[in-house]
């Protein structure tokens with residue numbers, strides 16, 4: 001039986017790498033992103049590399065739009081009945097000093113990372129419940145472990161993702177739905193590259209601060225997501241898996 005999984009934020013970065021890896025492992029993937037162009041490009045790539053009966057599915061919606069999320073998952077449920085995996089990967093990041101926090105940008109970031117993950121999980125629930133074993137992976141961040149100066153909404157949302165993950169795990173475990181989160185460190189995607197370009201982040205400082213002395217590639221994060229979605233993680237539930245090159249366990253003081 002072909003497993004069907006939905007990956008949000010799959011237009012680029014970690015979500016795109018995850019969609020590709022899942023397809024390579026025989027999943028039929030629902031490629032979800034607010035960018036319709038990116039969705040179409042990714043679906044074409046998946047269908048060329050790993051064709052599957054019926055094709056991989058384009059899902060262009062905004063995870064903060066309750067009606068669009070509801071409509072998209074209602075169609076998925078009608079077509080498939082079952083959803084074996086959901087990856088809540090959509091994300092954005094805006095920087096400002098905390099005292100200058102813009103309310104609209106605060107709400108946007110909490111809306112995408114936190115409310116969006118809740119809306120997609122809630123809408124996917126009937127399909128996950130009926131799959132006879134399913135899993136959700138939420139994407140937190142090192143910002144759920146330590147404070148991220150200049151990114152108060154992002155770090156707050158990512159901390160909230162842990163509460164969402166644990167509560168869903170407790171409520172839905174009895175339905176055979178495993179719910180876990182990963183907490184990546186700095187990954188070489190547009191989210192980080194834009195910070196490097198603007199000077200908000202320094203690659204040399206990030207590398208120095210990370211015990212593995214490099215950024216992660218999106219595929220390294222996708223590997224861990226695919227593990228959590230797989231039977232190999234059949235008793236991993238309500239966990240937060242750090243995938244951060246050791247950045248959060250390094251207590252070094254620089255002189």
Ligand SMILES: NC(=O)c1ccc[n+]([C@@H]2O[C@H](COP(=O)([O-])OP(=O)(O)OC[C@H]3O[C@@H](n4cnc5c(N)ncnc54)[C@H](O)[C@@H]3O)[C@@H](O)[C@H]2O)c1
Nearest residue numbers: 009011012013014034062063090091141184186187189191
């Ligand atoms: N890159 C990192 O270092 C890093 C570290 C920790 C956690 N994360 C998290 O991993 C996830 C993926 O990040 P990335 O680095 O691949 O970022 P990215 O910017 O490369 O990709 C994010 C994707 O999310 C989509 N998206 C944004 N808002 C959306 C919305 N409202 N509805 C639907 N799709 C939306 C974008 O169109 C984009 O395709 C995010 O949750 C991010 O916070 C990233």
